Amino acid sequence: MNALGGAMAGPNQHAGTSRHPNSNLQGGGVPILHASTDPKWVQHLLDWYQCCRRDLPWRDTDDPYAIWVSEIMLQQTRVDTVLRYYPRFIARFPTTDILAHSPLDAVLHTWQGLGYYARARNLHRAATIVSREHQGHLPADIRALRALPGIGTYTAAAIGSIAYGIPRPAVDANAARVTARLFGRWEDVGKPSTLRTFCEILEQYIPPLHPGDFNQAVMELGALLCLPQNPRCPDCPLVGFCVANRRQWIGVLPRKQRRRAVEIVTRGVVGVHHHGQYLLHRRPERGLLGGLWEFPGGDHGTKAALRSMLTKSLGIHLKDMLCRGSYSHSFTHLRWDITVYHADWVPGPLHPVEAYAWISPAELPDYAMPSAFLPASKLLGIQ
DNA sequence: CATACGTGGGA
DNA sequence: TTCCCAAGTAT
Numbered sequence: 001m002n003a004l005g006g007a008m009a010g011p012n013q014h015a016g017t018s019r020h021p022n023s024n025l026q027g028g029g030v031p032i033l034h035a036s037t038d039p040k041w042v043q044h045l046l047d048w049y050q051c052c053r054r055d056l057p058w059r060d061t062d063d064p065y066a067i068w069v070s071e072i073m074l075q076q077t078r079v080d081t082v083l084r085y086y087p088r089f090i091a092r093f094p095t096t097d098i099l100a101h102s103p104l105d106a107v108l109h110t111w112q113g114l115g116y117y118a119r120a121r122n123l124h125r126a127a128t129i130v131s132r133e134h135q136g137h138l139p140a141d142i143r144a145l146r147a148l149p150g151i152g153t154y155t156a157a158a159i160g161s162i163a164y165g166i167p168r169p170a171v172d173a174n175a176a177r178v179t180a181r182l183f184g185r186w187e188d189v190g191k192p193s194t195l196r197t198f199c200e201i202l203e204q205y206i207p208p209l210h211p212g213d214f215n216q217a218v219m220e221l222g223a224l225l226c227l228p229q230n231p232r233c234p235d236c237p238l239v240g241f242c243v244a245n246r247r248q249w250i251g252v253l254p255r256k257q258r259r260r261a262v263e264i265v266t267r268g269v270v271g272v273h274h275h276g277q278y279l280l281h282r283r284p285e286r287g288l289l290g291g292l293w294e295f296p297g298g299d300h301g302t303k304a305a306l307r308s309m310l311t312k313s314l315g316i317h318l319k320d321m322l323c324r325g326s327y328s329h330s331f332t333h334l335r336w337d338i339t340v341y342h343a344d345w346v347p348g349p350l351h352p353v354e355a356y357a358w359i360s361p362a363e364l365p366d367y368a369m370p371s372a373f374l375p376a377s378k379l380l381g382i383q
Numbered sequence: 384c385a386t387a388c389g390t391g392g393g394a
Numbered sequence: 395t396t397c398c399c400a401a402g403t404a405t
């Protein structure tokens with residue numbers, strides 16, 4: 001049995017007694033039925049947003065590039081975290097053209113610790129496309145935005161509405177939660193089809209003249225009041241319109257499939273030492289932590305297996321491997337149980353197709369290293 | 384459609 | 395400790 005309980009026989013569709021005046025027949029001729037039929041909730045929401053919204057740096061600008069960067073950083077990432085990165089990134093890469101002509105390594109370095117590094121790689125690649133094919137101007141068109149790497153359904157709608165006033169609902173996790181509760185919808189919000197449905201619902205309410213404020217207001221409501229746990233319904237400007245509140249469904253909506261169990265991987269990493277310097281290895285461009293620097297290592301439990309793996313994959317020969325400690329690092333989908341070794345290098349040719357750097361401890365901050373390896377550097381006494 | 388892809392905070 | 399969750403996208 002999953003988190004959704006038994007059959008999906010939850011209340012669905014019939015939650016309302018009437019239809020929004022503007023609701024129209026959708027593609028298949030099926031009317032969208034929902035309970036919150038009073039469109040007055042939109043003005044309540046906009047009024048609340050006007051007075052209570054947070055003052056965030058990307059709300060001070062109308063520069064599409066700056067809005068673009070903020071939306072990429074905010075993907076799956078909390079505002080508090082983005083605030084630590086966004087000003088630095090904009091200061092270092094203030095325009096699309098400057099970003100496009102900067103080395104990827106510099107972009108990854110600024111992104112270090114923020115996670116989901118494909119975002120940084122895609123943003124950089126998209127900047128080169130915008131610079132070359134759009135004269136450095138982000139296109140003001142949903143389909144053209146959607147065609148850029150790293151910009152999906154949500155982000156295209158967010159940029160389009162905020163930067164260009166295009167009336168398209170931006171349905172992120174906040175908006176999905178708000179929509180599920182406000183309209184009493186029992187669909188699994190983890191399914192893409194649900195997000196499409198929610199987008200169609202919101203499309204009937206999005207104000208043509210203020211789509212950006214509307215989208216941000218919905219998300220802000222989800223971030224500040226309509227919380228996943230312990231939502232602050234008494235403070236909510238939409239409490240009188242909310243189906244879930246009226247029917248006491250707040251605790252069960254939104255419905256979501258439970259996450260798969262995390263895989264546990266035993267990994268060893270080595271501080272390969274030679275004349276006061278340590279060897280860093282650049283991970284392959286694609287995949288987990290792609291393009292970032294690491295201490296050479298592998299998913300092998302025993303010291304002997306790790307030694308032979310490093311010899312085989314990278315051409316590294318080591319003297320005695322001394323254990324310097326261990327720690328765990330959790331990702332969404334897996335957990336690394338990492339043992340850290342120190343070993344002197346036996347000089348010899350390294351595997352030529354891989355990228356390496358010999359660094360002194362003082363140079364470590366110049367390299368983009370993910371959070372997963374920072375405890376290792378500490379255990380090795382580097383930095 | 385399901386899964387890979389980071390990190391840090393909170394319960 | 396463990397799990398959930400966050401301004402999702404690519405494949």
